[in-house]
Amino acid sequence: MTNFHHLQGLQSLLPLISLVTRKDSALEVYKEMLLLYLEEGRRQVNSRCAELEPWQIIGATFITTLGAVWIKGFLFQHESNISHVMHGNLRWLIFCVSCYFFCCQVYGDFAWSNPLHPDIFPGVRKMEAEVVRMSCTLFHGGPNSCGTVTSGGTESILMACKAYRDMAYERGVKYPEILAPVSVHAAFDKAAHYFGMKLIHIPLDKKTMKVDVKAMKRAITKNTAMLVCSAPQFPHGIMDPIEEVSELAVRYNLPLHVDACLGGFLIVFMAKAGYKLAPFDFRLKGVTSISADTHKYGYAPKGSSVILYSDKKYRHYQYFVAPDWQGGIYASPSVAGSRPGGIIAACWATMMHMGESGYIDATKKIISTARKIKAEIRKIKSVTVFGDPEVSVVAIGSDVFDIFRLSNALTTKGWNLNTLQYPSSIHICCTVLHTRPGVADRFIRDVQEQVAIIMKNPKEKTTGMGAIYGMAQSIPDRSMVTEISQGFLDCLYSTEVAKSNNSHMNGNGKAH
Known part of the structure; x- marks a missing residue:
């Protein structure tokens, strides 16, 4: 045959x-x-079809057609989804695939819009207003609460600092000061540098890792322009004692900014997810502004955040207006003039798609996972968990061995952890990706195994990036670290680097 x-x-x-x-x-x-x-x-x-009945041929054709359409849609229409996987943004891919596709479509529809011209793009103006109003409501803002959408947490923080600087100028303060915990985000350092302010770092309680409220009280002077708390702070995931600092703000008639950029869209849903937190938002009289990133746990595309105020009188100090410009009256609400309307539209679409139930479900999974990791890591000898993290970040340190050795070891296992300094530590920031079955258990098991290996020779020196990071902390002249960092940033814009990369390309433009 x-x-x-x-x-x-x-x-x-x-x-x-x-x-x-x-x-x-x-x-x-x-x-x-x-x-x-x-x-x-x-x-x-x-x-081949000679022995088939007509219904079989029709059925096979129908199924094949559906399959072909699905494959085409997956490969071509969702190409950006694959790009997100390549860049490690798996949290979004796994948790909210349909939302992602929906928001990409919305972004495309508004890609050419510009909120600087609300008369031409009224739809984007309305969406920004609704994003702000939804956010104000989540943070228990009253009818006079307000805000703006920004490009990210740094811009949100810059806007609050600029507003309070101008308020301080108005009352005669020549050298405005920001009182903030040493654990506060570096964007406050940037704001002080940009706006001619002085940042006074307040120490933390060594046990709780929360800002020392008594020390903050002692630091208040006639030059104090604002107080700052984090909810939670980035290094250790600790919620500052915002209630106590709020009382200080009211007593001394000072504005209090709560930086909720990292966990803002978790903490607002924690109560409904079954996790209690002390008040941290506009329910407290002293809290006058809040920054929260919609592009983190709000699941919106990168480049979106909100700065919120308890009253419109604070937001007015954020605005910039040039009434005498020859091109006409120029007014903008934030740092940027022209802004990408597509980002605002996609942020609005994300919030509408997720809804309260979607956010609560995600919050429940993330918080339960983070607390499981916290509880299990605490059982491991020779390592410590800093403070009592209540949200999504768990920071780990050790008094027995160099913690950067553990960081290096976990990197070889596929984990990407943040390295921290003063004190040396590492942290894991839990996302929806970590809530998948077995992921948290694998992380805990890997930590247990690697600590056991390290403890066979706890005094061994750290190598690789851990050694470099540890050495950087020990350099007394911090200007050296600054110069090295500036050189690194220069390299990012070097055409020589681009040429070097191009030399490794083949004729099709693909890297070998």
Whole structure:
């Protein structure tokens, strides 16, 4: 039977063999070859379908068509989804795939819009207003609460600092000061640098890792422009004692900014998810502004955040207006002039798609996972968990061995943890990705195994990036670290680096 089929195959090629021996033009040869292939294909299909009933043929055709349409949509329409996987943004991919596709479509529809021109793009203006109003409501803002959408947490923080600086100027303060915990985000350092303010770092309670309220009280002077708390802070995931600091703010008639950039869209849903937290928002009289990133646990695309105020009088100090410009009256609410309307639209779409139930479900999974990790890590000898983290970040340190050794070891296991300094530590920031079955258990097991290996020789020196990071902390002249960092940033813009990368490309533009 096999030989017979071979003969049939050879026989079908005979016309082709005769074609190539003729002196016809190449086009005619290819045309006749195509016709022969089509004829052979028709014959093969007919022979294979000869014993099938009509309903079977129709059913198979229908299923095949549906499959082809699905594959086409996955490969081409959702190409950006695959890009997110390549860049490690798995949290979004796994948790909210349909939302992602929906928001990409919305972004595309508003990609050319610009909120600087609300008369031309009224839809984006309305969406920004609704994002702000929804956020104010989540943080228990009253009818006079307000805010703006910004490009990220840093801009939100800059805007609050700028507003309170101008308020301090108005009351005669020449050298405005920001009182903030040493654990506060570096964006406050940037704000002080940009706006000519002085940042006074307040120490933490060494046991709780919360800001020392008594020390903050002692630091208040006539130059104090604002107080700051974190909810939670980035290094250790600790909620500052915002209630106590709020009382200070009221007593001394000072504005209090709560930086909730990291966990803002978790903490507002924790009560409904079954986790109690002390008040941290506009329910407290002293809290006058809050920054929260919609592009973190709000699951919006990167480049979106909100700065919220308890009253419109604070937001007015954030605005910039140039009334005498020859190009007309120029007014903008934040740092940027032109802004990407597509980001605002996608942020609005994300919040509408997720809804309260979606956010509560995500919060419940993330908080339960983070607390499981916290509880299990605490059981491991030779390592410590800093403070009592209540949200999504768990920071780990050790008094027995160099914690950066553990960081290096976990990196080889596929974990990407943040390295911290003063004190040396590492932390894991839990996302929806970590809530998948077995992920948290694997992390805990890997920590247990690697600590056991390290403890066989706890005094061994750290190598690799851990050694570099540890050494950087020990340099007394911090200007050296600054210069090295500036050199690194310069390299990012170096054309020589680009040329070097291009030299490793092949003819198709793909890296070897």
